[in-house]
Amino acid sequence: MPVTADGPQSGPGGEILLYSAGLDSFPAWHYLGRPRALYLDIGHHFRAQELASVRTLAVRCGIDLTVSDELDLSAWDTPQGDLIPARNLLLATLGALRADTIWCVGVKGDHAPDKSPEAFERMSVTLSELTQRPVRVDSPFWAWTKTEVVRWYVDAGLPVDDLLQTFSCLLPGDGFEHCGVCASCLRRWIALVNNGIEGRFAAPPWEWDLVHTYYMRAMRDGTYPEHRAEEFAAAMRTVGVTV
Ligand SMILES: [Zn+2]
Numbered sequence: 001m002p003v004t005a006d007g008p009q010s011g012p013g014g015e016i017l018l019y020s021a022g023l024d025s026f027p028a029w030h031y032l033g034r035p036r037a038l039y040l041d042i043g044h045h046f047r048a049q050e051l052a053s054v055r056t057l058a059v060r061c062g063i064d065l066t067v068s069d070e071l072d073l074s075a076w077d078t079p080q081g082d083l084i085p086a087r088n089l090l091l092a093t094l095g096a097l098r099a100d101t102i103w104c105v106g107v108k109g110d111h112a113p114d115k116s117p118e119a120f121e122r123m124s125v126t127l128s129e130l131t132q133r134p135v136r137v138d139s140p141f142w143a144w145t146k147t148e149v150v151r152w153y154v155d156a157g158l159p160v161d162d163l164l165q166t167f168s169c170l171l172p173g174d175g176f177e178h179c180g181v182c183a184s185c186l187r188r189w190i191a192l193v194n195n196g197i198e199g200r201f202a203a204p205p206w207e208w209d210l211v212h213t214y215y216m217r218a219m220r221d222g223t224y225p226e227h228r229a230e231e232f233a234a235a236m237r238t239v240g241v242t243v
Pocket residue numbers: 168169170171172178179180181182183184185
């Protein structure tokens with residue numbers, strides 16, 4: 001894969017994509033015109049599986065990729081993959097050492113305190129002040145759901161085989177399998193099946209206990225935004241379940 005110089009010698013400038021070979025960040029790489037990409041290996045428990053997808057897709061697609069272990073957050077990792085508070089601020093800061101525009105991919109409905117249009121705006125202001133340069137942290141997909149991101153990818157005629165090499169699971173098996181029983185797998189399944197794509201999962205996500213004990217009820221009672229509830233219901237209809 002092509003490699004661009006990384007580190008103080010290259011100096012900041014241009015744009016960079018914070019990349020994890022996920023179902024959002026891989027389409028984003030295409031959508032943004034194939035910018036250089038940065039994978040920060042933070043030492044989380046599914047890093048081996050994620051890194052395998054990162055490297056596989058980099059070779060297959062010719063991604064100009066830097067893999068760096070400069071940010072070790074393994075001390076804060078939990079087996080169930082709880083979000084580390086302000087993690088995206090740390091990632092964006094390391095992106096800002098390399099580029100003026102940092103693409104950190106969030107989608108419509110993302111509302112983590114460190115991943116929202118408002119949070120990224122605050123990061124842009126702060127990082128611009130502290131680096132004395134105009135720095136922009138942004139996502140290309142704030143207006144789209146994950147299902148719509150996949151739809152764009154498919155409509156653009158890009159290879160579905162590549163999309164299935166992306167990785168998005170909090171509890172993967174040793175064989176790099178998507179577990180089918182975690183929140184990331186559920187979101188992945190919904191985005192794929194609503195575009196007529198069959199993902200590979202160790203267990204069927206629609207049969208996951210939490211789908212029936214939690215999500216079905218939450219989607220009905222308005223706990224989730226309407227667009228997410230609609231896409232969940234559409235996905236469940238494909239397996240004969242009415243929400
Ligand atoms: Zn999973």
